[in-house]
Amino acid sequence: MSRPLVCSFLLGIMLTLLMAPVLAQEPGQSPAADTLDAPTMLLESTADHRKFEQLSGPFESGPDVTRACLECHTEAALQVHRSIHWTWEYDQPETGQKLGKRFALNNLCLGIAGSEERCSSCHTGYDFDGADFDFTAEEKVDCLVCHDTTGTYVKFPVGGGHPPAEDRVFRGTLFKAPDLAEVAQNVGKTSRETCGSCHFEGGGGDAVKHGDLDSTLLSPAHSVDVHMSPDGLDFSCSTCHEFSGHIQEGSRYHVTAKAEGGISVPGRESERPSCESCHGTEPHDTRIHDKLNQHVERIACQTCHVPEIARGGMPTKISWDWSTAGERDEDGRPIVRKDQQGNVIYDGMKGSFGWDEDYPPLYRWFDGNMRYTLLGDRIDPGQPVEVNFPEGSPDDPRARIWPFKVMEGRQPYDTQFETLLLAHLFGRDDNAFWRGYDWDKAITSGMAEARRAGQTDATYSGSFDFVDTRMYWPVNHMVAPKEQALSCESCHSTDGRLADLPGPYIPGRDRHPWIEPIGWTAVILTLLGVLGHGGVRYWLHRRRYH
Amino acid sequence: MSSVRIFTLYERFWHWSQAVLIFGLLLTGFEIHGTYGLLGYNTAFSIHIVLAWALIVLWAFTIFWHVVTGEWRQYVPTHRGMLAVMMYYAYGIFSGEAKPYTQTPASKHNPLQRMAYFSFKAAIAPALWISGLLLLFYAAWRGTALEGLLPFATVAYVHVAAAFGLLVFIIGHVYMAGTTGDPWYAYLKSMFTGKKEGRSDSH
Numbered sequence: 001m002s003r004p005l006v007c008s009f010l011l012g013i014m015l016t017l018l019m020a021p022v023l024a025q026e027p028g029q030s031p032a033a034d035t036l037d038a039p040t041m042l043l044e045s046t047a048d049h050r051k052f053e054q055l056s057g058p059f060e061s062g063p064d065v066t067r068a069c070l071e072c073h074t075e076a077a078l079q080v081h082r083s084i085h086w087t088w089e090y091d092q093p094e095t096g097q098k099l100g101k102r103f104a105l106n107n108l109c110l111g112i113a114g115s116e117e118r119c120s121s122c123h124t125g126y127d128f129d130g131a132d133f134d135f136t137a138e139e140k141v142d143c144l145v146c147h148d149t150t151g152t153y154v155k156f157p158v159g160g161g162h163p164p165a166e167d168r169v170f171r172g173t174l175f176k177a178p179d180l181a182e183v184a185q186n187v188g189k190t191s192r193e194t195c196g197s198c199h200f201e202g203g204g205g206d207a208v209k210h211g212d213l214d215s216t217l218l219s220p221a222h223s224v225d226v227h228m229s230p231d232g233l234d235f236s237c238s239t240c241h242e243f244s245g246h247i248q249e250g251s252r253y254h255v256t257a258k259a260e261g262g263i264s265v266p267g268r269e270s271e272r273p274s275c276e277s278c279h280g281t282e283p284h285d286t287r288i289h290d291k292l293n294q295h296v297e298r299i300a301c302q303t304c305h306v307p308e309i310a311r312g313g314m315p316t317k318i319s320w321d322w323s324t325a326g327e328r329d330e331d332g333r334p335i336v337r338k339d340q341q342g343n344v345i346y347d348g349m350k351g352s353f354g355w356d357e358d359y360p361p362l363y364r365w366f367d368g369n370m371r372y373t374l375l376g377d378r379i380d381p382g383q384p385v386e387v388n389f390p391e392g393s394p395d396d397p398r399a400r401i402w403p404f405k406v407m408e409g410r411q412p413y414d415t416q417f418e419t420l421l422l423a424h425l426f427g428r429d430d431n432a433f434w435r436g437y438d439w440d441k442a443i444t445s446g447m448a449e450a451r452r453a454g455q456t457d458a459t460y461s462g463s464f465d466f467v468d469t470r471m472y473w474p475v476n477h478m479v480a481p482k483e484q485a486l487s488c489e490s491c492h493s494t495d496g497r498l499a500d501l502p503g504p505y506i507p508g509r510d511r512h513p514w515i516e517p518i519g520w521t522a523v524i525l526t527l528l529g530v531l532g533h534g535g536v537r538y539w540l541h542r543r544r545y546h
Numbered sequence: 547m548s549s550v551r552i553f554t555l556y557e558r559f560w561h562w563s564q565a566v567l568i569f570g571l572l573l574t575g576f577e578i579h580g581t582y583g584l585l586g587y588n589t590a591f592s593i594h595i596v597l598a599w600a601l602i603v604l605w606a607f608t609i610f611w612h613v614v615t616g617e618w619r620q621y622v623p624t625h626r627g628m629l630a631v632m633m634y635y636a637y638g639i640f641s642g643e644a645k646p647y648t649q650t651p652a653s654k655h656n657p658l659q660r661m662a663y664f665s666f667k668a669a670i671a672p673a674l675w676i677s678g679l680l681l682l683f684y685a686a687w688r689g690t691a692l693e694g695l696l697p698f699a700t701v702a703y704v705h706v707a708a709a710f711g712l713l714v715f716i717i718g719h720v721y722m723a724g725t726t727g728d729p730w731y732a733y734l735k736s737m738f739t740g741k742k743e744g745r746s747d748s749h
Contacts, residue, residue, distance in 0.1 A: 289592070294685040487588065488586075489586070508579060512706065519709075534725060
């Protein structure tokens with residue numbers, strides 16, 4: 001071998017040896033990652049629940065698990081007892097109304113009285129099946145529905161909040177009995193799956209109620225939700241809806257309609273989940289003029305940045321007419337009809353439905369106070385009854401323009417007392433509408449249950465009919481990428497989205513009733529004047545010289 | 547043929563740059579008003595603001611120039627000779643009568659022009675400026691006592707009404723100043739060259 005060849009050979013070996021550690025690594029992997037072979041859970045929690053003897057099981061029931069949880073988490077149940085997730089009761093501090101699911105009405109399933117056993121499939125507890133439920137029972141708190149990480153824990157729809165003890169079918173869907181010990185040993189933080197198991201399913205099914213909350217948020221595209229998309233910030237619900245002592249931030253009964261505290265920092269009161277808590281009150285580039293940031297004063301972020309309702313690809317329910325309910329086949333089973341897209345447009349148990357997706361919201365001034373028409377409140381049956389409506393006016397500096405999903409309804413009311421009624425829908429006797437299909441009985445029973453539960457003093461006169469109703473659901477989620485935000489013309493035009501909204505002068509939308517006709521008349525007359533004057537001059541000029 | 551300098555270089559610069567800015571402001575302004583869609587609201591709005599600032603700067607210099615040179619006197623309205631000028635445009639211009647007014651550097655405008663330009667400078671333009679600045683800086687006086695006296699909508703109405711006034715002025719001005727010289731384009735030409743051709747002196 002010649003000397004140069006030997007030298008380059010040795011150099012090659014040296015280089016290979018030097019580079020070996022680098023080449024051995026996978027691209028993008030840091031050396032430290034190799035040494036961490038422990039489960040990633042340990043990175044987030046200081047406790048491995050698989051090692052707790054109390055959780056070794058087997059467990060007979062949900063409350064058995066809760067008792068085990070409480071052995072260490074001694075105050076957890078008492079904290080949950082103060083949460084609206086448990087109480088279903090909310091004293092609205094500004095309107096003075098008592099709200100929450102046990103008191104408010106809606107135009108979907110009307111109200112829970114009499115039907116608790118069904119409704120409590122979304123209660124953070126067990127055995128809430130009627131007015132006699134003990135709201136102070138610690139072992140009745142359902143820890144797992146929020147803290148399951150296995151995805152196997154499920155409450156049976158008509159099980160009083162319990163998971164199915166064995167595999168059971170409900171209206172064609174199989175509900176598998178969870179291994180409670182397995183679930184208990186794998187508890188963790190809440191997730192969009194746990195929150196979504198109720199909040200995506202509100203109103204009786206996926207995407208039905210809110211229009212901005214449905215199962216597409218489990219893994220949304222960036223274009224659907226910039227915050228929750230795995231391609232975006234990958235937030236879970238509690239990233240913004242912060243919890244402290246099992247009490248969460250955010251309420252649609254009492255919304256922070258105008259967050260002015262700015263970016264939330266330690267030591268300052270947090271206004272999360274308001275957009276401003278992260279984005280501040282001047283989120284836009286100033287550019288030539290600062291007009292976009294000046295909009296923040298009167299327009300909620302959601303108004304422009306959630307441009308449509310139900311953007312994820314699932315339609316939401318926009319109307320529900322109870323008056324047509326009751327059609328059954330010869331075997332007595334409720335008839336179900338679907339449209340071409342597969343949406344249920346008629347269900348003998350519930351009536352007729354309308355659906356829509358990716359459609360513009362309705363815009364209203366909103367000061368954060370949602371006022372409800374409660375049982376016993378006098379209504380005007382001559383026009384659509386607003387079961388709830390956003391308070392606020394353009395003159396109120398606290399109010400801003402907010403987007404709402406409007407839910408149209410048709411539901412029972414008392415023709416003599418002129419009040420809304422609720423009906424006992426689910427139950428084990430013939431009073432329940434879904435058994436007896438007798439409105440009068442269902443209303444009588446439902447109103448009696450409502451009185452028994454302390455929801456109302458109102459009674460039922462015995463005569464009912466159906467009245468058109470309307471609800472306003474604030475639109476907050478499914479924030480679009482900024483390129484998809486509303487354009488100026490969306491509102492600054494005569495037939496734009498704010499065409500019917502009362503309030504301040506909006507350039508491009510508003511016209512003075514006189515200035516416009518007088519102005520254009522003057523312009524046209526001037527134009528005609530100079531054309532006439534010039535025309536005559538030209539004509540005379542030609543006559544003179546030709 | 548002699549020629550007299552009527553318009554200085556600065557006057558011509560001011561006139562034509564103002565003309566460009568005003569046409570741009572009208573075009574973008576009526577788009578913001580929702581009369582048509584051409585550039586898109588966002589673009590129209592941004593351009594409108596840039597042009598407005600440019601016009602304000604131009605006017606600041608021009609007011610200074612008028613004060614320093616004393617040329618502001620050119621715009622003081624007078625009734626003397628007004629009737630003759632009006633009669634001329636109503637009748638004489640058709641029958642080929644001589645113009646009842648002669649341009650000189652000391653008195654560039656006939657009484658009708660004086661009145662028209664005065665109303666533009668003293669009424670239409672300030673109305674647009676003041677209302678425009680109030681609209682632009684609404685955030686600074688929103689919710690103050692001023693808004694109690696002067697609602698935002700009123701300011702916007704003044705701005706729009708003045709814009710209509712401006713449009714009417716421009717139509718009349720373009721016709722009168724652009725076509726009624728002798729020959730018909732003489733005034734237009736003098737606003738480019740600054741000079742008045744001798745021929746019209748003979749009238």
